[in-house]
Amino acid sequence: MLPAFTQFAASLGGFLPMLLHGVWVTLQLALLSLLLGLILGLLGAGAKLSRVRAWRLCAQVYTTLIRGVPDLLLMLLIFYGLQTGLSRLTSELGWAYIDVDPFSAGVITLGFIYGAYFTETFRGALLAVPRGQFQAAKALGLTFRQSFVHVIFPQMMRFALPGLGNNWMVLLKATALVSIIGLADLVKVAQMAGKSSQQLLAFLLLAALVYLLLSSVSNAALRWLERRYGDGVQESSS
Amino acid sequence: MIELIQEYWRPFIYSDGQQITGLAMTLWLTSASSCLGLLLALPLSIARTSSRRWLRWPVQSFTYVFRGTPLYIQLLIFYTGIYSIGAVREQPLLDAFFREALNCTLLAFALNTAAYTTEILAGAIRAMPRGEIEAARSLGFDGWKLYVHLIMPSALRRSLPYYSNEVIFMLHSTTLAFTATVPDILKVARDANAATFLTFQSFGLAAALYLCITFALICLFRLAERRWLSFLDSNR
Numbered sequence: 485m486l487p488a489f490t491q492f493a494a495s496l497g498g499f500l501p502m503l504l505h506g507v508w509v510t511l512q513l514a515l516l517s518l519l520l521g522l523i524l525g526l527l528g529a530g531a532k533l534s535r536v537r538a539w540r541l542c543a544q545v546y547t548t549l550i551r552g553v554p555d556l557l558l559m560l561l562i563f564y565g566l567q568t569g570l571s572r573l574t575s576e577l578g579w580a581y582i583d584v585d586p587f588s589a590g591v592i593t594l595g596f597i598y599g600a601y602f603t604e605t606f607r608g609a610l611l612a613v614p615r616g617q618f619q620a621a622k623a624l625g626l627t628f629r630q631s632f633v634h635v636i637f638p639q640m641m642r643f644a645l646p647g648l649g650n651n652w653m654v655l656l657k658a659t660a661l662v663s664i665i666g667l668a669d670l671v672k673v674a675q676m677a678g679k680s681s682q683q684l685l686a687f688l689l690l691a692a693l694v695y696l697l698l699s700s701v702s703n704a705a706l707r708w709l710e711r712r713y714g715d716g717v718q719e720s721s722s
Numbered sequence: 723m724i725e726l727i728q729e730y731w732r733p734f735i736y737s738d739g740q741q742i743t744g745l746a747m748t749l750w751l752t753s754a755s756s757c758l759g760l761l762l763a764l765p766l767s768i769a770r771t772s773s774r775r776w777l778r779w780p781v782q783s784f785t786y787v788f789r790g791t792p793l794y795i796q797l798l799i800f801y802t803g804i805y806s807i808g809a810v811r812e813q814p815l816l817d818a819f820f821r822e823a824l825n826c827t828l829l830a831f832a833l834n835t836a837a838y839t840t841e842i843l844a845g846a847i848r849a850m851p852r853g854e855i856e857a858a859r860s861l862g863f864d865g866w867k868l869y870v871h872l873i874m875p876s877a878l879r880r881s882l883p884y885y886s887n888e889v890i891f892m893l894h895s896t897t898l899a900f901t902a903t904v905p906d907i908l909k910v911a912r913d914a915n916a917a918t919f920l921t922f923q924s925f926g927l928a929a930a931l932y933l934c935i936t937f938a939l940i941c942l943f944r945l946a947e948r949r950w951l952s953f954l955d956s957n958r
Binding site for chain 2: 551557560561565658660664671688691
């Protein structure tokens, strides 16, 4: 056990910069997808609660389709599909060849998929904010934008946070899939380091440990956020 | 599109002539890992809610690790990681088990879904109304009898809505199997795409199959809920 460990520690030193870069890529991927997903989620929730029937239908099709199809399949479809579609488009227009890199494909896919989950979370949270709040904001002369940013959003977040937290944890773990389409993220780097140093298991376990650490940190951060957005409520009820 | 279906419908549905592939493989992966996971989760959830620390703590660490790391890494560890150790290959029994990609895949999937199911069931056990347990105690139910006749049947029923989500998640996770060379629907779609370059058609066909399975599962669970959860309606 001990010699195996010292051997691993010795080879770890050489791969450390590569591994740290892999962690950084994974984090960037997760955070950018989160941002895209949140924007799509807010838009989707708005569409689902819209008075226009076409918007509601679009949002319904979006969430049903995305949640019914595996994320890995969508990722491959978008990665290969975007590539084929773009090259057909560029050759027809006579433009230079555009290469879809795995990172952009990953961000687009993950953002698109988790946007559907965020849509459902935001929809529920928006419905949980009492209607009177919106009417009161309107009565005070706030514009739609002002009332959303200062009145509705902070209250909505309290209801949305537990759901968003769960979605984020799933999203964080789903970033591992992007290594399948060739991105040099934490998983891929760990595999490469493990194969070239003949210590695959140790490096894979290390990658798992990093994910466990990221999950734990997110958990703590979420608990802090939930306390923060729940502040007003605890005060008024005590 | 029509040529694609003509050429590939057989591997997409059940077989490529040598082994089970496509839909049949995906259904087998989903059902086998869900059943194994549920069987494991039954005792684990009881241990998870136990008042004894030495019983609760190992299960808690198990679910924490398996729910905190990506399934893909777990699959890589079971499929490539463990087999890379010399000691495993020297043991005939372990060697025979871990050499088969399907075994490794099922093991990873079953343990992963067992961790999630354990937490779902543990939540349902904790949410048992205390009065029901007291009533059963006063009628002479004790120890394992309490679990067999009262707590587990009730917990299983109450966790049905959450469990249906977990099974659908498992179905979607089975797409990872192709990374371990197991020929599920996605593997057939990838092969079809590589051979014909009909990207949208190949993956679209696979997506339609997955959608059908998802909706079938939702219908099945709705029927199950109507059968086993109707007693909750009277409480509302």
